[in-house]
Amino acid sequence: MSLLALLSEQFGAAFAAQGLDPDLGEVVVSNRPDLAQFQCNGALPAAKQAGRNPREMAEAIVDSIDGAGFADLSIAGPGFLNITLTDDALAGHLARIAGDARLDIPSRGPEQIVIDFGGYNVAKATHVGHMRPTIIGDSLQRIARFLGHQVTSDIHLGDWGLQMGMLIEGVREQDPDLPYFNDAWIGEYPSESPVTLADLQVLYPQVSARTKSDPELAEAARKATLELQGGRRGYRALWQHFVDVTLASQRQDVADLDVHFDLWYGESTVAEDLDPLIRSLLESGVAGKSDGAIVIDVAEPDDKAEIPPLLLAKSDGAALYTTTDLATLQMRIDVFGAREVLYVVDSRQSLHFEQVFRAARKAGIAPPEVVLEHVDHGTINGPDGSPLKTRDGGVPPLHGLIDDAKAAAAKRVDEARIGLDLSEDERADVATKVAAAALKFGDLINHRTSNYVFDLDRFTSFEGKTGPYLQYATVRITSILRKADEAGLAPGAPIAPSEDAERALILRLATIPETVLRAWDLRAPNHIAESAFDLAGAFNRFYEACHILREEDPRRQASWLQLAATTQRALTLMLDLLGISVPQRM
RNA sequence: GCCCGCGUAGCUCAGGGGAUAGAGCAACUGCCUCCUAAGCAGUAGGCCGCAGGUUCGAAUCCUGCCGCGGGCACCA
Numbered sequence: 184m185s186l187l188a189l190l191s192e193q194f195g196a197a198f199a200a201q202g203l204d205p206d207l208g209e210v211v212v213s214n215r216p217d218l219a220q221f222q223c224n225g226a227l228p229a230a231k232q233a234g235r236n237p238r239e240m241a242e243a244i245v246d247s248i249d250g251a252g253f254a255d256l257s258i259a260g261p262g263f264l265n266i267t268l269t270d271d272a273l274a275g276h277l278a279r280i281a282g283d284a285r286l287d288i289p290s291r292g293p294e295q296i297v298i299d300f301g302g303y304n305v306a307k308a309t310h311v312g313h314m315r316p317t318i319i320g321d322s323l324q325r326i327a328r329f330l331g332h333q334v335t336s337d338i339h340l341g342d343w344g345l346q347m348g349m350l351i352e353g354v355r356e357q358d359p360d361l362p363y364f365n366d367a368w369i370g371e372y373p374s375e376s377p378v379t380l381a382d383l384q385v386l387y388p389q390v391s392a393r394t395k396s397d398p399e400l401a402e403a404a405r406k407a408t409l410e411l412q413g414g415r416r417g418y419r420a421l422w423q424h425f426v427d428v429t430l431a432s433q434r435q436d437v438a439d440l441d442v443h444f445d446l447w448y449g450e451s452t453v454a455e456d457l458d459p460l461i462r463s464l465l466e467s468g469v470a471g472k473s474d475g476a477i478v479i480d481v482a483e484p485d486d487k488a489e490i491p492p493l494l495l496a497k498s499d500g501a502a503l504y505t506t507t508d509l510a511t512l513q514m515r516i517d518v519f520g521a522r523e524v525l526y527v528v529d530s531r532q533s534l535h536f537e538q539v540f541r542a543a544r545k546a547g548i549a550p551p552e553v554v555l556e557h558v559d560h561g562t563i564n565g566p567d568g569s570p571l572k573t574r575d576g577g578v579p580p581l582h583g584l585i586d587d588a589k590a591a592a593a594k595r596v597d598e599a600r601i602g603l604d605l606s607e608d609e610r611a612d613v614a615t616k617v618a619a620a621a622l623k624f625g626d627l628i629n630h631r632t633s634n635y636v637f638d639l640d641r642f643t644s645f646e647g648k649t650g651p652y653l654q655y656a657t658v659r660i661t662s663i664l665r666k667a668d669e670a671g672l673a674p675g676a677p678i679a680p681s682e683d684a685e686r687a688l689i690l691r692l693a694t695i696p697e698t699v700l701r702a703w704d705l706r707a708p709n710h711i712a713e714s715a716f717d718l719a720g721a722f723n724r725f726y727e728a729c730h731i732l733r734e735e736d737p738r739r740q741a742s743w744l745q746l747a748a749t750t751q752r753a754l755t756l757m758l759d760l761l762g763i764s765v766p767q768r769m
Numbered sequence: 770g771c772c773c774g775c776g777u778a779g780c781u782c783a784g785g786g787g788a789u790a791g792a793g794c795a796a797c798u799g800c801c802u803c804c805u806a807a808g809c810a811g812u813a814g815g816c817c818g819c820a821g822g823u824u825c826g827a828a829u830c831c832u833g834c835c836g837c838g839g840g841c842a843c844c845a
Contacts, residue, residue, distance in 0.1 A: 215788060261788085263788065345843095405843095488773085488841080489841085492842065503845085530773080568837085630784095633782080634774095636780095644794085645807035648781095648794085656808090701785080
């Protein structure tokens with residue numbers, strides 16, 4: 184059990200002994216480090232509950248606590264309990280953390296969790312808009328797995344809607360003689376795609392824009408969509424090319440970010456399930472007809488705003504992404520046994536997910552015990568505060584951002600004269616890792632729901648609150664440990680700390696379990712990012728105050744090496760949970 | 770119009786109803802014959818958008834207003 188959990192349990196028991204809620208005993212890190220290491224504020228609300236004086240209540244709690252391990256247990260202000268541990272107790276906690284591969288972080292689960300990275304679409308190269316869900320979702324899957332959950336991550340490609348019909352019509356206009364459009368064609372279709380992803384990227388916006396003023400084209404696209412969904416052979420074959428050329432590019436971009444998806448499913452994965460689903464929802468009366476379309480009424484009496492019905496099928500019978508989302512959810516719950524389904528998708532989709540979740544409950548697709556959550560996030564903005572654009576106003580492609588980050592990282596590494604004794608390959612590897620760290624930390628240090636300003640110059644700096652700084656801080660510890668090892672020195676049993684910087688570092692290590700749990704509970708990796716930065720700072724202060732390799736007392740030196748080794752492990756772990764890897768040297 | 774989110778230091782952003790609101794950058798002052806100074810120590814910088822309310826206690830919860838962004842069924 185973590186230090187904070189142990190203390191909370193001890194104080195909780197004291198409150199319980201007074202006939203009060205043990206939750207009042209929650210112990211947290213003190214916000215007045217000049218006064219104490221920890222604090223418990225429970226006496227104030229407890230006094231209110233019990234109708235007693237807060238300070239008297241605090242005294243009663245203190246009196247009933249076994250003082251072993253505490254250097255100070257005192258009451259301050261209106262009834263705050265200030266708690267400071269003895270140096271021996273701190274050493275004992277360090278010993279436990281140092282001896283635990285999980286650094287005292289508890290396990291959870293295992294629950295079956297599905298994480299959906301919405302937003303990837305056929306015919307669209309990954310762009311800036313995909314960066315946040317990918318980085319945040321990847322961090323969440325790493326955190327969940329570390330805590331012990333069974334995670335299935337699914338890119339959930341948008342590959343089955345009206346855009347497909349538009350693309351088919353676009354290709355037909357360019358080359359109507361292709362066999363895909365020939366109903367009489369009975370042979371194999373060409374294995375080579377008639378279009379590249381670049382072609383599709385140009386084609387889609389053109390066709391999409393023209394449908395607004397060209398009803399015939401719009402109608403043709405709708406019809407093509409319906410026929411594709413109905414299984415028309417030529418369209419399926421052409422569509423498969425669209426998917427293939429898109430995925431080839433997207434897989435590369437995702438790999439460049441060092442992100443892994445378990446599944447590359449799409450909306451089309453559940454294509455065969457759509458008709459039966461719609462039929463059964465109609466039969467059960469959950470869905471009904473409205474203006475020719477099939478809808479599910481999801482409004483509730485106490486809604487503040489009117490929630491429009493979920494559109495399950497258009498009046499022409501075509502499926503929509505609401506349809507595929509419901510069918511996909513059904514598959515995730517029934518086939519994968521998902522107990523939690525997390526959708527890491529832009530905030531702008533919140534109404535859509537509200538509708539889908541309500542419909543899923545109403546239809547019995549998602550039983551009450553299954554958690555459905557829209558893990559929403561904000562946008563990446565340019566210096567002007569509006570969503571990031573290229574110089575000519577376009578949407579920046581992700582590979583461009585990654586390339587820019589790599590170039591900037593390589594330049595930084597050169598300027599800083601880092602790793603001069605490394606080989607060219609190693610230096611390139613460092614630059615790649617630094618680039619990914621810059622992008623990921625630059626994103627994850629912000630709270631998920633806030634919009635943030637993309638500033639590559641700032642993100643790639645080795646100075647300040649950045650990914651590269653944390654990598655460097657970690658490598659520096661690795662370097663000390665290597666030097667110690669070469670000198671025949673090894674980490675040993677922790678002894679009582681003698682320096683404030685040393686105590687502060689141990690305390691930072693001791694609070695990591697709560698940080699990781701909170702990050703998961705809130706789906707907020709920024710807590711881990713912040714904590715990693717604080718830990719690095721605490722180590723740097725320790726590093727200034729306590730010269731490990733020059734220390735003459737061998738027991739103290741071994742203890743300090745243990746502290747350094749544990750810090751190095753903790754930083755490596757926290758960065759890993761953010762999806763950031765640390766080079767051995769730099 | 771209705772609904773959702775945001776508004777905190779010059780800039781970028783954190784902040785479980787609790788004590789004196791923090792960090793990074795930028796600015797200024799110190800510290801490298803010493804384990805990687807991409808660091809450390811320090812100074813300066815705030816009507817936490819505005820006005821009410823709840824509370825022993827509000828940046829945090831509630832209401833209203835102002836400003837910015839977003840959403841509101843046959844697109845995704």
